Amino acid sequence: MLPAQRRNQAYEDYIKKYRKIAVEEMERYHIPASITLAQGLLESGAGRSTLARKSNNHFGIKCGSRWEGRTVRHDDDARNECFRAYKHPRDSYEDHSKFLRTGARYAFLFRLKITDYKGWARGLKKAGYATDPRYADRLIDIIELYDLDKYDRKGGLKWAEEFPDPHQPYLANELLYIVARRGDTFESLSKEMGISKKKIRKYNELPKDYKFQGGEIVYLEKKRSRATKDHICYTVRPGDSMYSISQKFGVRLSRLYKMNNMKPESPAPKVGEILRLR
Known part of the structure; x- marks a missing residue:
């Protein structure tokens, strides 16, 4: 770890504020919490950027063709570009996870170990997440200066030991889901996913006595009122x-x-x- 006196108080405050969300996202989407925090710090200037303050966008994610939520205009690589806007920073963190999880160009990252923050940082640069040629190095520097990899180890390794063969997360209609295996129960899924049994039943409209046969789609979020524009x-x-x-x-x-x-x-x-x- 690099000398503590080089640390920035604003960065320290940001980490304390959002580390719990980053760890929760790691456990659900298998993205290192250190990477999520470092990207949030870098992209939002520790929450002080215009995008973060006015639109709760902590990761600089642009609208894209599939985005149906609120938008805001902001100068970036070009003038007046379209960026996603969120009600709460937590929404930005979750959308960042989904953005990486569903992006074909980022798929190779999920073959890396959750503790390989250097591989993730270099992979994000390789996949074109940012145009800054030093993007990977800057992420790594932040992680090592603020000892962020401890969040990958502390909760992540304990969770990985308890669930050596975790369910693979997928997305449908921008919603997180897993595919049930024979022998799964509401209790076992609740423990692995960190979601109450009641919510799992409610999200999937299932009775209390339902027994999983294997192969069922199990949503970890409330289903929506309609499908995406791709599925009319x-x-x-x-x-x-x-x-x-x-x-x-x-x-x-x-x-x-x-x-x-x-x-x-x-x-x-x-x-x-x-x-x-x-």
Whole structure:
């Protein structure tokens, strides 16, 4: 670790404020907390940048074609560029995790060990996260100066030892989910994912006595009222049910019924029938 006297108090305060969120994101998305914190510090100037203060955007993530949330204009590589805006910094942290998790160019990073912050830093630069040629070195310097890798070890290693074969996280409709295995229970998933049993049941609209058979989509967040713009409608296939379709696209079952002028007691949709998803 580098000499403590070189540390910046604003950076220290930022780390104390957001380290818990960074560790939670690490456990859910398998991104090192040290990397998340270092990027947040660097991209937001320890929370003092205009984007962070006015739009709660701590990672400099631009709008992109799929973003449907609030936006703000800001000069960056070009003038008046479109950036994502959030209600709370926590939303920015979660969106950062999803941004990396769903980006094809970042997929190789998830093959690295969660403690390999140097590999992650260099990989982010290689994948083009930032144009700064010293981006990787700057991240590494921040991590080592503020001893951020301890957050990868402290909670991360204990969690990794307890769950040596963790469920792989995926995204549908910008929602985090895992695929259940035979033998999973609400209790075991709650312990691994850090989400209450009640929430897991509620998010997935399942009864208390449900037993996982393996292969089920299990959402770790509340499903949405509609699918993404990429999925306006869906043609029913053999084996489909309203529930399986709601799980596939991350849409609440009640909303799926309402959009299609159906009720829970209505006959099951026929193969070939077209259902609205938004």
